[in-house]
Amino acid sequence: MDKNTSIPNDILPLTPATFNILLALADGEKHGYAIMLEVEACTNGEVSMGPGTLYGSIKRMLAAGLIEESDQRPDPALDDERRRYYRLTGVGQRVLKAEAERLSRQIAVARLKQVLNAVS
Amino acid sequence: MTQRQPEARSVALSTQIYAAMLRAYPAAFRAEYAEPMAQLFRDRCRAAHRTGGPAALLILWPHTLADYIRTTIEEHASGGIQMTRETFLKLSGWALLIGAFALIVGLEASGRPEYDPYNALSRGIDRYANAAADFLLTIGFLLISLGVAGLLARYGKAAGRLGQVALVVSVASGLIAAASSVMGALGIADGILWPLSMLSLTLMFTGLLIFGVSCLQRDLMPRWNVLPLLAAVWIPAWMLLGVVSQVLTGNFLELSQTVSAVLLLASFGGLALLGFALLTATKTAYPEAGAA
Numbered sequence: 001m002d003k004n005t006s007i008p009n010d011i012l013p014l015t016p017a018t019f020n021i022l023l024a025l026a027d028g029e030k031h032g033y034a035i036m037l038e039v040e041a042c043t044n045g046e047v048s049m050g051p052g053t054l055y056g057s058i059k060r061m062l063a064a065g066l067i068e069e070s071d072q073r074p075d076p077a078l079d080d081e082r083r084r085y086y087r088l089t090g091v092g093q094r095v096l097k098a099e100a101e102r103l104s105r106q107i108a109v110a111r112l113k114q115v116l117n118a119v120s
Numbered sequence: 121m122t123q124r125q126p127e128a129r130s131v132a133l134s135t136q137i138y139a140a141m142l143r144a145y146p147a148a149f150r151a152e153y154a155e156p157m158a159q160l161f162r163d164r165c166r167a168a169h170r171t172g173g174p175a176a177l178l179i180l181w182p183h184t185l186a187d188y189i190r191t192t193i194e195e196h197a198s199g200g201i202q203m204t205r206e207t208f209l210k211l212s213g214w215a216l217l218i219g220a221f222a223l224i225v226g227l228e229a230s231g232r233p234e235y236d237p238y239n240a241l242s243r244g245i246d247r248y249a250n251a252a253a254d255f256l257l258t259i260g261f262l263l264i265s266l267g268v269a270g271l272l273a274r275y276g277k278a279a280g281r282l283g284q285v286a287l288v289v290s291v292a293s294g295l296i297a298a299a300s301s302v303m304g305a306l307g308i309a310d311g312i313l314w315p316l317s318m319l320s321l322t323l324m325f326t327g328l329l330i331f332g333v334s335c336l337q338r339d340l341m342p343r344w345n346v347l348p349l350l351a352a353v354w355i356p357a358w359m360l361l362g363v364v365s366q367v368l369t370g371n372f373l374e375l376s377q378t379v380s381a382v383l384l385l386a387s388f389g390g391l392a393l394l395g396f397a398l399l400t401a402t403k404t405a406y407p408e409a410g411a412a
Contacts, residue, residue, distance in 0.1 A: 032156050033163040050187025051138075051157035052145075056195060059153065084156055 212270020216395025219263025290327025351390020
């Protein structure tokens with residue numbers, strides 16, 4: 001596999017928290033509270049991350065190189081300077097894609113076995 | 121810079137409490153993330169307060185407390201190891217089992233007379249029982265609190281708001297009971313220790329009792345639904361009868377040694393069974409964890 005497209009071998013499958021955070025950052029950088037709101041909105045409120053879960057996950061994702069801190073502020077005039085923004089790294093984007101494809105394959109199997117209704 | 125509205129008192133208080141609680145995280149984690157975590161919690165409190173007033177904060181706290189307990193342990197345990205939800209639930213189940221046993225032994229030990237070689241009622245083992253009683257009670261209450269926090273993490277959302285709040289009260293009361301045992305060992309505030317211990321013990325079981333009602337109403341623990349109620353009902357019932365007796369006759373209800381022993385065995389044996397039920401539920405929900 002090419003170095004530019006490789007992802008760490010042992011990182012998949014992702015924990016639900018990691019996957020949801022990566023997904024929340026897929027369309028742009030966000031601060032912690034915005035990530036939390038985005039995850040709640042995307043899961044219809046089924047996943048609600050507390051501060052400990054969110055920042056514990058962020059710590060591990062920074063260490064794994066999936067995300068990085070951003071110095072830019074989307075709208076500095078409206079925002080608190082102390083907020084930290086996070087964005088996906090290249091590795092993070094590839095890992096997110098790989099995990100989404102993995103889940104998609106599992107959904108396809110579930111449909112095949114009629115656990116879920118097949119797409120008409 | 122925009123002018124900020126004065127902070128609502130309940131939001132400010134909640135934020136201050138949470139900021140103080142963050143001290144329990146490891147220093148390195150705290151140095152990096154305590155400020156954004158406090159800020160995130162403040163944002164959540166403000167949003168909750170805007171939509172539901174101070175009562176909405178009471179709904180926010182149980183979820184935050186469950187997250188806090190789990191991730192505090194996780195960050196201390198980590199050093200590269202991740203504590204998964206199922207690991208926490210398994211630990212909680214064991215905590216209830218061991219905590220109940222520690223409390224039974226601790227209460228028996230605390231009931232022993234002071235060791236005195238010239239007292240016919242005192243035995244040699246009392247020397248050790250006297251020394252171990254407060255330690256066992258402290259460990260027992262801490263473990264029970266951890267176990268109830270596991271119930272909160274596993275069933276809190278499904279238990280509804282009242283069930284969640286009841287479990288939080290139960291966890292907090294267990295921690296207060298543990299603190300009063302420590303104070304007892306250190307000889308601090310002896311005058312208030314007895315009422316404080318009894319009040320926290322009663323509240324701990326009352327919280328579980330209310331959770332037990334939620335269990336029955338919502339079928340939270342199939343095959344075990346009646347267990348939390350059966351484990352939790354005895355001590356609050358005894359306290360209630362005791363208070364009624366105090367009001368009517370001027371004397372608190374005294375129980376014979378046998379009845380006391382049965383009552384404590386039913387209560388703490390029930391807690392141990394609850395721990396077993398939590399372990400079983402965790403194995404069912406995460407079969408791969410049970411196999412590991």
